[in-house]
Amino acid sequence: TQLLEQSPQFLSIQEGENLTVYCNSSSVFSSLQWYRQEPGEGPVLLVTVVTGGEVKKLKRLTFQFGDARKDSSLHITAAQPGDTGLYLCAGAGYSTLTFGKGTMLLVSP
Amino acid sequence: EPEVTQTPSHQVTQMGQEVILRCVPISNHLYFYWYRQILGQKVEFLVSFYNNEISEKSEIFDDQFSVERPDGSNFTLKIRSTKLEDSAMYFCASSEWQALSQPQHFGDGTRLSIL
Numbered sequence: 330t331q332l333l334e335q336s337p338q339f340l341s342i343q344e345g346e347n348l349t350v351y352c353n354s355s356s357v358f359s360s361l362q363w364y365r366q367e368p369g370e371g372p373v374l375l376v377t378v379v380t381g382g383e384v385k386k387l388k389r390l391t392f393q394f395g396d397a398r399k400d401s402s403l404h405i406t407a408a409q410p411g412d413t414g415l416y417l418c419a420g421a422g423y424s425t426l427t428f429g430k431g432t433m434l435l436v437s438p
Numbered sequence: 439e440p441e442v443t444q445t446p447s448h449q450v451t452q453m454g455q456e457v458i459l460r461c462v463p464i465s466n467h468l469y470f471y472w473y474r475q476i477l478g479q480k481v482e483f484l485v486s487f488y489n490n491e492i493s494e495k496s497e498i499f500d501d502q503f504s505v506e507r508p509d510g511s512n513f514t515l516k517i518r519s520t521k522l523e524d525s526a527m528y529f530c531a532s533s534e535w536q537a538l539s540q541p542q543h544f545g546d547g548t549r550l551s552i553l
Contacts, residue, residue, distance in 0.1 A: 362541060371442075371529050371544030372481065417481065425494055426473075426542060428481040 333429035352418035444545035461530030
């Protein structure tokens with residue numbers, strides 16, 4: 330069974346701070362997807378990383394896939410209250426996604 | 439932007455009853471999925487469906503569960519005899535191609551409460 334561990338589980342910061350959340354596994358994934366989930370809604374895809382070492386930027390969000398394709402990180406610069414939510418990483422198999430438990434981020438004004 | 443829609447948003451059912459959860463995937467998508475999320479736990483894969491057949495299923499997807507695409511637009515999950523532990527959010531998702539290379543688009547879920 331492939332497992333994804335996300336850390337920290339919960340993060341509470343002030344507006345304007347930077348933060349990094351991590352997604353680690355002992356398994357190699359062909360690709361890894363990051364989602365954000367808000368209460369009462371389904372996960373919304375942020376990015377897919379495919380190549381080991383790949384870095385993708387989405388405005389203030391920077392995603393990195395580890396060289397060995399076992400881990401990934403999400404860095405947010407100058408966090409805003411609108412970034413509040415549950416951030417999920419998911420490893421992609423042929424037709425499945427294996428999710429981590431997520432990092433709950435709270436950004437206070 | 440096209441989206442996956444799920445109905446109902448909340449379903450309350452007595453234990454032992456059958457429930458059918460409905461989903462309308464994005465129209466040009468070929469792969470369909472069901473996931474569940476028990477309160478406070480992670481999103482768990484249940485089943486994937488392609489070309490009118492189950493592609494993969496997890497250990498959770500036992501004989502009590504079935505999926506169907508009864509027409510060209512709906513994709514349903516049936517739980518034959520519900521148990522208390524079936525209480526969860528159930529998410530439907532769809533993608534143009536398999537998960538390996540394509541993002542999955544999720545609906546907002548059906549909250550299933552078993553009494």
